[in-house]
Amino acid sequence: MTSLRRYLQPLVSPPVFDFWASRFSPAASWDRVLAKVVARRVESRDAVTLELRANRHFKGLRPGQHVNVTAEVGGARLTRSYSPSLLSADGRRLSITVRQVDGGKLSTQLCQNAQVGDVVELGAAFGDMTWTDTAPGSRLLLAAGSGITPMISLIRSAVTTGTALDVDLVYWARRRDELCFVDELRDLATRMPGLRCHFVLTRETELRDGEHAGRPNQELLLRLVPDLAHRQVFACGPDGFVETVRELLATRVAQFHSESFTPRTVLAAATGTVRVELTRSRRTFEIPAGMPLLAALESQGLRPAYGCRMGLCNTCACGKSAGSTQNVVDGSTDAEPTSALRICVNRAASDLILDL
Amino acid sequence: MACATKSLSPATLEAFGAELDALRARTVAKIGSEDARYIRRVVKVQRYFEVAGRVLLFASIFPPAWLLGTLLLGLAKILDNMEIGHNVMHGQYDWMRDPHLNGKTYEWDIAGTGDNWRKTHNFKHHTYTNVRGMDDDIGYGLLRLFPEQRWRPFYLAQPLVAIIFALAFEWGVAIQDLELGKYFAGRKSKAQMRAEWQPVARKMRRQIVKDYVIFPLLAGPFFLPVLAGNFVANIIRNLWTYTVIFCGHFTADVHLFPKSVVDNESRGHWYWRQILGSSNLRGGKLFHVMTGNLSHQIEHHLFPDIPAWRYEAIAREVREICGRYGIPYNTGRMSVQFSQVVWRILRHSLPSRPARLPSVTPLAA
Ligand SMILES: Cc1cc2nc3c(=O)[nH]c(=O)nc-3n(C[C@H](O)[C@H](O)[C@H](O)COP(=O)(O)OP(=O)(O)OC[C@H]3O[C@@H](n4cnc5c(N)ncnc54)[C@H](O)[C@@H]3O)c2cc1C
Numbered sequence: 202m203t204s205l206r207r208y209l210q211p212l213v214s215p216p217v218f219d220f221w222a223s224r225f226s227p228a229a230s231w232d233r234v235l236a237k238v239v240a241r242r243v244e245s246r247d248a249v250t251l252e253l254r255a256n257r258h259f260k261g262l263r264p265g266q267h268v269n270v271t272a273e274v275g276g277a278r279l280t281r282s283y284s285p286s287l288l289s290a291d292g293r294r295l296s297i298t299v300r301q302v303d304g305g306k307l308s309t310q311l312c313q314n315a316q317v318g319d320v321v322e323l324g325a326a327f328g329d330m331t332w333t334d335t336a337p338g339s340r341l342l343l344a345a346g347s348g349i350t351p352m353i354s355l356i357r358s359a360v361t362t363g364t365a366l367d368v369d370l371v372y373w374a375r376r377r378d379e380l381c382f383v384d385e386l387r388d389l390a391t392r393m394p395g396l397r398c399h400f401v402l403t404r405e406t407e408l409r410d411g412e413h414a415g416r417p418n419q420e421l422l423l424r425l426v427p428d429l430a431h432r433q434v435f436a437c438g439p440d441g442f443v444e445t446v447r448e449l450l451a452t453r454v455a456q457f458h459s460e461s462f463t464p465r466t467v468l469a470a471a472t473g474t475v476r477v478e479l480t481r482s483r484r485t486f487e488i489p490a491g492m493p494l495l496a497a498l499e500s501q502g503l504r505p506a507y508g509c510r511m512g513l514c515n516t517c518a519c520g521k522s523a524g525s526t527q528n529v530v531d532g533s534t535d536a537e538p539t540s541a542l543r544i545c546v547n548r549a550a551s552d553l554i555l556d557l
Numbered sequence: 558m559a560c561a562t563k564s565l566s567p568a569t570l571e572a573f574g575a576e577l578d579a580l581r582a583r584t585v586a587k588i589g590s591e592d593a594r595y596i597r598r599v600v601k602v603q604r605y606f607e608v609a610g611r612v613l614l615f616a617s618i619f620p621p622a623w624l625l626g627t628l629l630l631g632l633a634k635i636l637d638n639m640e641i642g643h644n645v646m647h648g649q650y651d652w653m654r655d656p657h658l659n660g661k662t663y664e665w666d667i668a669g670t671g672d673n674w675r676k677t678h679n680f681k682h683h684t685y686t687n688v689r690g691m692d693d694d695i696g697y698g699l700l701r702l703f704p705e706q707r708w709r710p711f712y713l714a715q716p717l718v719a720i721i722f723a724l725a726f727e728w729g730v731a732i733q734d735l736e737l738g739k740y741f742a743g744r745k746s747k748a749q750m751r752a753e754w755q756p757v758a759r760k761m762r763r764q765i766v767k768d769y770v771i772f773p774l775l776a777g778p779f780f781l782p783v784l785a786g787n788f789v790a791n792i793i794r795n796l797w798t799y800t801v802i803f804c805g806h807f808t809a810d811v812h813l814f815p816k817s818v819v820d821n822e823s824r825g826h827w828y829w830r831q832i833l834g835s836s837n838l839r840g841g842k843l844f845h846v847m848t849g850n851l852s853h854q855i856e857h858h859l860f861p862d863i864p865a866w867r868y869e870a871i872a873r874e875v876r877e878i879c880g881r882y883g884i885p886y887n888t889g890r891m892s893v894q895f896s897q898v899v900w901r902i903l904r905h906s907l908p909s910r911p912a913r914l915p916s917v918t919p920l921a922a
Contacts, residue, residue, distance in 0.1 A: 512862075
C-alpha cells in the first residue's frame with residue numbers, strides 16, 4: 202500500500218482523490234485524518250458522547266491526551282480540542298464527550314446537530330497529562346465540568362490494561378444531572394478497590410451517597426483526601442477552576458499537573474502592545490495592537506510579502522494558528538485559526554501566532 | 558480611452574465609496590452555508606463532467622462519444638479554471654477554512670501555475686486595473702488594444718497574432734510572469750530567468766504528460782482519439798476564457814489610466830476606476846456560471862473576494878448606485894461586447910491616436 206502510494210504520488214491530486222474516495226467511504230482520504238461518527242448518546246443534561254472511527258492516517262493517542270477536532274458550522278470549519286477515550290487497541294476507535302457551552306459554536310454543533318455518519322477531521326494528539334511513571338504512588342484527579350474527559354480516559358485505560366489503581370477522583374459540577382459517567386464510575390469504584398470517586402455539587406440542595414457540596418477549598422479536599430501532601434495531582438477544567446486548585450495545592454502536594462480548557466478571549470482594546478510569534482522565521486515581536494499587522498511588522502524591520510495593501514489581492518495573507526484579529530476596514534473580529542489572514546487590513550486583538 | 562465622464566468632487570467620491578463599502582458589508586454578512594453548498598456543488602459537477610468526458614473519450618471508437626467526451630472535458634476544464642480556480646484563488650472561499658478550497662494553495666487544470674496567477678492576476682491586474690505600465694493584462698505584452706500604447710510595425714500582424722494567442726491562451730498566461738520581453742531586452746539576468754522558469758516548466762510538463770501521454774496511453778488502441786480529444790478540450794477552454802476575459806476589459810468604452818492615478822488613491826476613487834476599467838456581459842444563469850461569474854466583471858473588480866455567485870444579486874444595486882452618481886456602467890450581450898474587442902484588435906493594429914486627452918481623473922477642476 203505504501204509503495205503503491207509512493208508510485209502514485211506524482212499522478213494523484215489529493216483533492217480529486219479525496220472527492221472520489223469519499224463517494225465510497227466517507228472518511229477515506231489521501232492524507233488527512235478523518236473520522237466517522239459511528240454512535241451518539243446523551244451523556245448528561247448538557248453533554249453528548251460521540252463515538253468516532255478514524256481512518257488509517259490517525260496515529261492514535263495516549264490516555265489523558267487531547268486532539269483537535271474540526272467540523273463545519275455554517276459552511277466554515279471550526280477547530281476545538283477534545284480529550285478522547287480510546288475504545289480499541291489500535292487507537293482508531295475513540296469517543297469524545299462534548300459539553301455544550303452557552304453560545305459555543307462548535308460544542309453546540311457537536312451536541313445538537315452531529316449525527317451518525319457525519320465526518321470530522323482530527324489533528325495529532327497532544328498534551329502531557331498522561332500516566333507515564335512505573336512506580337506511581339497514589340494519585341488525585343480533580344475535574345470540573347468537561348475536565349472529566351481526560352480523567353475518564355485515564356481510568357478506563359487502566360481498567361482495560363488491568364493496571365492496579367490507587368486513585369481518588371474528585372469531580373465538580375453544578376448539578377447532579379450535569380455529571381457524566383456517574384454509573385460507570387460508581388460501578389468501577391465498587392469493583393476496583395483502588396478507585397474512590399467523590400462527586401461535588403455546588404448547586405444541589407439535597408445530597409446523595411458519595412456526593413458532597415462546596416467549591417474547591419482546602420478543608421473539603423483534606424476531608425476527602427487526608428494524605429493530600431503525598432499525592433500526584435492532576436487537575437483539569439475551566440481556567441478559573443484550574444487556577445484555584447493550583448493556588449490551593451501546587452506547593453503542598455508531591456506533584457501537580459494541570460490542563461485548563463481555557464476559553465479564548467477577544468481583546469477589544471486597540472491600544473497597548475501584543476506579542477506576535479512568527480513560526481517560520483522563529484522570531485517574536487512586541488507590536489502595537491492598533492496598527493495593521495503588515496505595517497507593524499514592517500516597522501520592526503520585517504518584509505512580509507504584500508500586494509494591494511487594501512485587503513483585496515490576498516498576497517499578504519498568511520496562516521494564523523492562534524489569537525484574535527480585527528479587520529480595520531469593516532471592524533469584524535476573528536478568533537479562529539485561519540490559513541489566510543490578510544495582514545494589511547487586520548490588527549492584532551490579542552497575542553498572535555502567525556505562519557510567517 | 559477618453560470619454561465624457563461626469564466629474565466627481567472628492568466628497569462625492571467618498572460618499573460613493575461609502576455606499577459601496579456598505580453594500581460590501583451587507584453582502585459579507587450573508588456569506589455562510591449557502592456559499593459552501595454552492596461551491597461544493599460546482600466542484601461536484603466539475604468532477605463528474607471530467608470523469609464522464611474522459612470515460613467517453615476512451616470509447617471514442619464511436620464518433621458521437623468522442624464529440625460528447627471532448628465537450629464535457631472542455632466544460633470541466635472551464636468550470637475548474639473559472640468558477641472554481643479563479644474564484645477560489647481570489648480567496649473567495651478562504652473563510653470556509655477548507656484546505657481544498659484554500660486560495661493560497663489551490664492548483665488548477667491549466668498550463669500556468671496557481672502561484673504565477675496569484676501574482677499577475679490577483680495582485681497586479683486587480684490592484685492596477687487598466688493602469689498603463691502596471692497592469693500586464695493590457696494586451697499581455699503582445700497586443701495593442703489602446704491608442705495610448707506605442708505603435709510598432711509588429712502590430713500589423715496583430716489580427717493573426719490575436720488568433721494564435723487565443724488558441725494558445727493557457728500557454729500565454731503560463732509564461733506571462735516570466736516577462737520574456739524584459740529578458741530579451743537584457744533587463745533580466747539569465748540566473749533569474751532560470752529560477753523563474755523551473756516551476757513554470759514543471760507545471761507545463763505535468764499538464765502535457767497528463768493530457769497527452771498518460772490518458773492517451775491508458776486508452777490503449779484509442780491513443781490518438783483521446784489525445785485529439787484532450788487537445789480540442791484544451792482549445793475549447795482557451796477560446797472561451799480568452800473571449801470572456803477580453804470582454805471584461807477591452808470593450809469600446811473602457812478606460813485606460815496613467816500611472817499617476819494610483820498615488821494616494823482613495824477607496825472611492827479606486828472603486829470608480831474599477832468600474833470604468835471593466836465591462837459586464839448579460840446572460841442567463843448558466844452563462845454566468847460558465848464564465849465563472851466574470852460576466853459580472855464590474856462587481857468582481859469591486860469585490861474580488863466575495864463569492865462570485867453573489868455578484869448577480871449585487872449587480873442590481875451597483876448599477877443603481879452608479880446611475881445616481883452618473884458613472885457609466887458598461888454591460889451588453891457577449892456578441893456586442895466581443896465585436897467591440899475584435900474592432901479594437903483590428904483598429905489598433907494600425908497606427909492610432911487617442912481621440913482627446915484621456916480623462917484620467919474624476920475630480921472636478
Ligand atoms: C486541551 C483541551 C481539551 C479539551 N477537552 C474537552 C473535552 O473533552 N470536552 C469538552 O466538552 N470540551 C473540551 N475542551 C473545550 C473545547 O475545546 C471548547 O472550548 C468548547 O467545546 C467550547 O467550544 P465552542 O466552539 O462551543 O465555544 P466558542 O464558540 O469557542 O466559545 C463561546 C463562548 O464560550 C466560552 N467558552 C469556551 N470554552 C469554554 C469552556 N470550556 N468552558 C466555559 N466556557 C467556555 C468562550 O469564552 C466564549 O465566550 C477542551 C479544551 C482544551 C483546551
